[in-house]
Amino acid sequence: MSSIAGFLKGNFLPGQSRSCDTTGLPVCNTASLYIRLNAVIAVVSLLIGAIAAILIALTRWPAVHLLPAEWFYRFLTVHGFNMLIFWIIFLEIGILYFVATTLLNSRLFSKAIAAISFALMLIGMIMVNAMIFTGQADVLFTSYVPLMAHPLFYLGIILFAVGALLGVANFFLTIHIARRDKTYEGPFPLVVFGAITAAVIAVVTILHGAVVLIPTLLWSAGLLETIDPGFYRVVWWGLGHMSQQINVAAMISVWYFMFSLIVGAKPLNHAVCRGAFILYILFINLASAHHLLVDPGVSTEWKIWNTSYAMYLAVLASMLHGFTVPGALEVAMRKKGYRQGLFGWLAAAPWSNPGFSGVFMAMVMFGFIGGITGVTIGTEQISIITHNTLKLPAHFHGTVVAGTTLTFMALAYYVVPLIFQKDWYAKGLLRLQPYIFAIGIFTVIIGMQFAGSAGIPRRHWDISFAGTPIPITPMESGWLALVGIGGVIAFLGLLIFLLATVATVFFGRSNKGRPMEDWGGVKDISAGAGTWTKEDDHKTPGTWALVMILLTCFVVYFFANWKALADVWWVH
Amino acid sequence: MSFMIPEKDWFKAPDKGEKSWIAIGFIWCLVLFFSMPIWHIYGKQNSSSESYRVKPEDFSARVMKFVETNSIGKDGNTPIVQPKPGGHAYVMGGGYIWYPILKLKKGNEYILHISSTDYQHGFSLQGEAGINMNFQILPGYDHVLKITPTTSGTFNIVCNEFCGARHHVMTGKILVED
Ligand code: HEM
Ligand SMILES: [Cu+2]
Numbered sequence: 001m002s003s004i005a006g007f008l009k010g011n012f013l014p015g016q017s018r019s020c021d022t023t024g025l026p027v028c029n030t031a032s033l034y035i036r037l038n039a040v041i042a043v044v045s046l047l048i049g050a051i052a053a054i055l056i057a058l059t060r061w062p063a064v065h066l067l068p069a070e071w072f073y074r075f076l077t078v079h080g081f082n083m084l085i086f087w088i089i090f091l092e093i094g095i096l097y098f099v100a101t102t103l104l105n106s107r108l109f110s111k112a113i114a115a116i117s118f119a120l121m122l123i124g125m126i127m128v129n130a131m132i133f134t135g136q137a138d139v140l141f142t143s144y145v146p147l148m149a150h151p152l153f154y155l156g157i158i159l160f161a162v163g164a165l166l167g168v169a170n171f172f173l174t175i176h177i178a179r180r181d182k183t184y185e186g187p188f189p190l191v192v193f194g195a196i197t198a199a200v201i202a203v204v205t206i207l208h209g210a211v212v213l214i215p216t217l218l219w220s221a222g223l224l225e226t227i228d229p230g231f232y233r234v235v236w237w238g239l240g241h242m243s244q245q246i247n248v249a250a251m252i253s254v255w256y257f258m259f260s261l262i263v264g265a266k267p268l269n270h271a272v273c274r275g276a277f278i279l280y281i282l283f284i285n286l287a288s289a290h291h292l293l294v295d296p297g298v299s300t301e302w303k304i305w306n307t308s309y310a311m312y313l314a315v316l317a318s319m320l321h322g323f324t325v326p327g328a329l330e331v332a333m334r335k336k337g338y339r340q341g342l343f344g345w346l347a348a349a350p351w352s353n354p355g356f357s358g359v360f361m362a363m364v365m366f367g368f369i370g371g372i373t374g375v376t377i378g379t380e381q382i383s384i385i386t387h388n389t390l391k392l393p394a395h396f397h398g399t400v401v402a403g404t405t406l407t408f409m410a411l412a413y414y415v416v417p418l419i420f421q422k423d424w425y426a427k428g429l430l431r432l433q434p435y436i437f438a439i440g441i442f443t444v445i446i447g448m449q450f451a452g453s454a455g456i457p458r459r460h461w462d463i464s465f466a467g468t469p470i471p472i473t474p475m476e477s478g479w480l481a482l483v484g485i486g487g488v489i490a491f492l493g494l495l496i497f498l499l500a501t502v503a504t505v506f507f508g509r510s511n512k513g514r515p516m517e518d519w520g521g522v523k524d525i526s527a528g529a530g531t532w533t534k535e536d537d538h539k540t541p542g543t544w545a546l547v548m549i550l551l552t553c554f555v556v557y558f559f560a561n562w563k564a565l566a567d568v569w570w571v572h
Numbered sequence: 573m574s575f576m577i578p579e580k581d582w583f584k585a586p587d588k589g590e591k592s593w594i595a596i597g598f599i600w601c602l603v604l605f606f607s608m609p610i611w612h613i614y615g616k617q618n619s620s621s622e623s624y625r626v627k628p629e630d631f632s633a634r635v636m637k638f639v640e641t642n643s644i645g646k647d648g649n650t651p652i653v654q655p656k657p658g659g660h661a662y663v664m665g666g667g668y669i670w671y672p673i674l675k676l677k678k679g680n681e682y683i684l685h686i687s688s689t690d691y692q693h694g695f696s697l698q699g700e701a702g703i704n705m706n707f708q709i710l711p712g713y714d715h716v717l718k719i720t721p722t723t724s725g726t727f728n729i730v731c732n733e734f735c736g737a738r739h740h741v742m743t744g745k746i747l748v749e750d
Contacts, residue, residue, distance in 0.1 A: 070737050140734050144692045146711065147736065187578060229692055229710040270582040272590055295708045296623030296715035303619065304608045312601035319597040323590070380608045381618055387706040388694045388732040455704030457696060457732035461740040538587045547593065551600065562607070568705050569697075570616040570681075570720035 010105045011181035017107065020418055022515040027419075031101040031108040035419050037118055038094035038167075039412075040505070045086035045125065046405075047498050052079035054491040057444065059461065061484025062477045069461040073140065076459060077132050080141030084400060085160070086125050091408055092198065092250050093117070093167040098415070099195040099253070100171050104188075106178035109170050117166035124160025127152050140459065142236065145216060145227045154217035158210070165206050168199045190267050190274065191260075194253030197277040198246045201284050205246065208238035230297040237288040244396075245280050247404045248318065251362070252277075254411050255325050258359045261414060262350065263522050265332035268324050268538060276324075279317035283309060290374075293383035303380050315375055322367050323547050327540040334539070335532055337525035342542045353519040358410025358434035362403050365438065369398030369445055372554045382561045385568060388459070390483075391452030394445050402441050406434060409497050416501065417516035422508030424517070426500050431519075433500075437493025443486025451479035453564070619707075622716040628666075628689045631714060635662045639672050647673055652747070655682055662686075663729070663744065665693040665709055668736070670729045670744025678750050681720045687713060694732030697746065700725055706732060721748040 010017065016029050052075040058066040067075060101108050108114060130152075131137040137149035175196070178184060188196065212235040218224040256273070259265035267273045289306035292298055333345035350356045373395040377386040386392070413430065417423055424430060454476050456463055463480070464472050511517070526532070586594065612618050638653065638660070645652045651672040655661040657680035664671050666689030676682060686695050688711040697705045701723055709715055731742035 069740060073734065073737065073739075138737065144733070147691055147734075186580065187582065189578070228712065230713060233710075267578075269584060269586050269590055270578045271584060272586050272594075292708075294619050294706060296620075296710060296713040300612070300619065300621040304605075307608070308601075308605045311598070312604050315604065316594075316597045316601050319600075320594065323593045375604060379604070381611050381615060384617055384619060384705050384707075387708065388696065389704070389706065454702070455696065455698050457694065457730060459734045459739075460730075460732065538589055540589065544589070551596070554600070558604070558607075562611070564702070565617050566615070567701075568617055568703055569722050571705065572616075572618045572620060572718050 009181075010107070010183050011177060012107045020102075021421075021511065021513055022418060025102050026105050028101040028107045030111045030114065031097045032419055034108070034114040034118060035094040035097050035415075038090045038097070038121075039415075039419070041118075041122060041125070042087050042090035042094065043498060043501055045082045045090060046494065048129070049079050049082035049087055050491055050494040050498070052076070052082065053494075054487055057487025057491075058484050061481050061487075062463065062472070063481060064484055065462070067461075070135075070138070072461045073138055073459075074132060074135065077137065077140050078129070081128055081132065083405075084141065088247060088400070088404060088408075089160075089164055090121065090125075092202075092246065093121070093164060095250060095254070095411075096167065096171040096195055096199060097174075098419075099192055100174040100178070103192055104175065104178040105183040106174055106181070109173035109177055113166055113170045113173075117163045117170060120159045120163030120166065122163075124156045124158070124163060127156030127159065131156065142240065143216070144236075145219070145229050145232045148220050151217055151221040154213055154220055158213055158217060161206050161209050161213070165203065168202050168206075171195075171199050187270075190270060191253045191257045193274055194249055194256065194277050197280055198249035198253070200281055201242060201246045201249060204284060205239050205243040208235055208242065212236045212239065230295070233292060233295060234288075234298070237291045241288045241290060242284050244400065245284055245314070247400055249277060249280050251366070251404045251407045252321050252325070254407050255321075255359055255363060256328070258355055258407075258410060258414070259325065259329050259332070262353060262356050262519075263329060263332045263336070265328040268327050268331065268540075272320060273324055276317040276320040279313045283314035283317070290378035290383070293378070293380050294387045300380070307378060307380055312375070315371075318367075318371055319547075322363075322371070322550065323543060325363060326546060327543040330540045330543050331537060333522065334536065335526060336522055337527070337529035338522075339529055342545050345542060348522065350520050350522055352431045353413075353521070354430050354434050355410045355413040355519055357431075358406050358413070358438075361434060361438045362406040362410065365398055365406070365442065365445075366403030367550055368553060369442075370395060370403050371399075372550075372557050373398060373449070375554075376558050376561050379558075379561075382565055384571070385561070385565050386452065388457055389452040390448040390456050390458050393458050394448035394452055397441060397445050397448065402438065402445065406437060406441075409437070410434060412497075412501065413519060414516075416504060417511060420505050420508070421510055421512050422504050423511050424500065425503040425508055426496075427517070427519075429496060430500055433493055433496045436496065437490055440486050440488070440490025440493050444483050444490055445486075447479045447482030447484075447486060451476060451483070454479070456480070616720075617705075620715070620717045624714040624716070625712060626687060626714040628687070628711050631685075631687045632664060632689055634685075635664045635671065638662045643672075644675065647745070650744075657682070659683065660685065663695070664689060665695065665731065665735075665742070666690045668731075668738045668742040670695075670731075670742065673745045673747065675747045675749070676721050678721050678724045678748050681718055684717045684719045686715045686717065687711070691735040692733050693735050693742070694730075696730045696732040697727055698730055699723065699727035703727065708733065721746075724748040724750045 058064045137153040139147045338345040338348040642653045643651045654675040661682045695707045727746040729744035
């Protein structure tokens with residue numbers, strides 16, 4: 001891998017940077033410190049969230065029904081916050097710093113901003129968790145008014161958000177000085193472009209958060225009479241679902257990054273990839289309406305329009321990435337000489353490299369599960385048969401868990417050795433980790449999906465409804481058992497990752513002064529595999545087969561849901 | 573490294589394959605969109621556009637009046653109420669109960685008003701043959717559904733929006749006769 005540091009001057013202060021011993025890329029020391037700090041708290045959040053996950057999953061398994069009701073709802077709140085907010089966002093701030101400095105050959109703009117940002121986020125996270133664990137915020141992570149939590153709970157969220165906003169500002173300012181100091185040439189690298197997309201969306205969502213959470217804080221402190229629950233829902237989901245677009249943009253950037261790092265994949269077409277990222281920004285608002293499709297107070301026209309803006313272009317954006325990412329992988333593999341049949345390139349991929357297998361499985365599950373179910377349950381009328389059933393967590397465990405979380409863990413297999421300068425412990429076991437986690441979470445999702453199709457609600461302690469004579473079929477308890485069993489497996493997967501990370505960071509063998517131990521790439525066997533022409537740079541028959549299977553599943557699932565809707569009572 | 577700077581002439585039109593996929597994707601996105609307005613014309617299940625602001629105490633008073641005039645019996649402490657076909661019917665969520673129990677006739681349309689007297693709730697109708705329909709209710713909003721039962725039997729209402737520590741005990745009933 002060649003370095004850009006060699007021929008372009010970075011803007012580092014003397015003694016404030018090093019050159020990576022593996023990639024030759026420049027590393028800003030300040031950025032490196034704050035990437036580590038954010039990553040450490042991200043991992044702590046993942047641990048807290050994982051413990052909550054196993055407890056709630058075992059409670060929803062009827063045969064186990066572990067927690068008492070009060071603690072089920074409390075741990076559900078813990079799970080939502082620590083997973084969806086703290087784990088993901090701490091890590092994303094780290095990723096933004098990494099992308100803006102190392103990939104642009106720049107120093108981090110401000111150490112002070114990074115410090116204040118981190119401190120605010122950490123204080124916010126501690127406040128929120130303290131309020132939840134002491135039973136003063138049993139409101140779940142949506143905190144729908146008029147359920148009320150302690151003012152310090154809302155204040156904690158606001159501090160966290162302000163901290164995150166400062167981190168994003170630091171990212172933009174870093175890009176600004178990199179441009180000013182000409183530390184790189186030409187347009188932004190694609191990965192940087194994707195990260196900028198994520199950061200722009202982050203700003204918009206955090207502003208929505210301010211609009212809804214500041215009044216809520218005042219209300220909870222007794223300074224405001226009431227908050228309209230309809231208003232709260234509309235604006236809260238401007239925060240809640242738009243922010244998922246941050247995860248999508250960040251995750252897809254990581255996909256491009258990882259395939260490039262591991263097999264040397266190049267974007268098939270920069271214009272298409274960038275255009276797809278821009279669509280996320282333009283259609284950022286899209287998914288917010290998906291939670292309000294069976295709400296009072298919003299009109300049918302509002303619902304249809306806001307669900308799709310007439311043409312679902314953010315969905316199109318994901319379909320484009322769903323084509324160009326595996327396409328880039330396929331071309332790179334074929335170029336290396338793996339040209340047999342439709343899927344020879346896939347068979348020869350480095351499946352024992354957890355960075356690769358994690359990203360690939362994340363991509364497949366994100367598309368086939370998260371994407372297809374999300375669009376379908378977010379269709380105006382279909383919401384009637386899916387709203388607040390377990391089909392919802394089935395959807396977002398397909399996106400933000402099987403997709404984003406698995407992707408970020410795969411990224412860690414490379415970034416931990418590079419940033420912490422330690423080689424991984426237990427590499428043999430870690431090669432299996434993505435598979436264990438994927439099998440577990442897939443099982444959880446299947447259980448939730450089918451239980452949800454039977455109408456079983458999400459966020460519900462007891463589906464036998466506390467002794468009322470509502471029949472729960474053995475089939476339905478079977479699906480819920482899968483949530484519990486899959487939960488145990490997925491928890492093990494997370495635990496392996498967490499323990500290995502802690503062991504590596506604290507006791508791992510230093511790799512200073514030499515390249516990190518490689519996970520294994522792909523041998524170039526193109527000598528003798530025939531000539532490579534310019535057209536071959538765009539030939540992706542295997543990817544075509546994959547996306548046609550995806551589209552078929554999409555069509556079938558979508559219309560199957562309309563069919564199910566046609567069978568229920570009439571309503572208008 | 574390839575995620576680094578793109579080549580100088582990086583801006584290229586998509587090639588044939590990419591264009592085809594963009595076209596296929598775009599057409600599918602249009603299908604996704606048009607399915608919604610089309611279902612409003614031909615489909616029988618559409619979310620309602622009708623809702624009104626109402627003070628929880630006013631809604632509660634209307635429910636009491638509805639129960640008084642149409643009550644036909646009791647199940648435990650909960651009145652069973654039979655609205656006129658085509659007429660107004662009320663279900664109120666609050667205090668971890670759904671009130672009252674409705675008795676409806678299959679194949680008739682009713683104007684169902686649902687609302688809450690305390691927190692947000694999820695009106696989730698559950699019955700045999702896979703019937704499951706869900707609507708959000710909010711305090712301060714009278715959510716109006718013109719609803720026609722197409723199957724008969726006993727249907728349960730559960731709450732599927734978290735409303736507090738005893739959220740899971742919040743159940744109610746709708747009876748439908750042929
Ligand atoms: C070991 C892995 C995991 C397991 C077994 C698991 C399991 C569960 C279960 C059983 C629920 C409750 C469903 C309900 O009753 O409504 C849930 C909710 C949720 N999970 Fe996970 N989960 C895992 C990982 C994650 C991760 C990594 C994230 C986010 C990045 C996440 C985000 C959420 C969210 C946002 C909710 C909804 C909370 C709410 O309804 O308030 N989960 N999960
Ligand atoms: Cu409830």
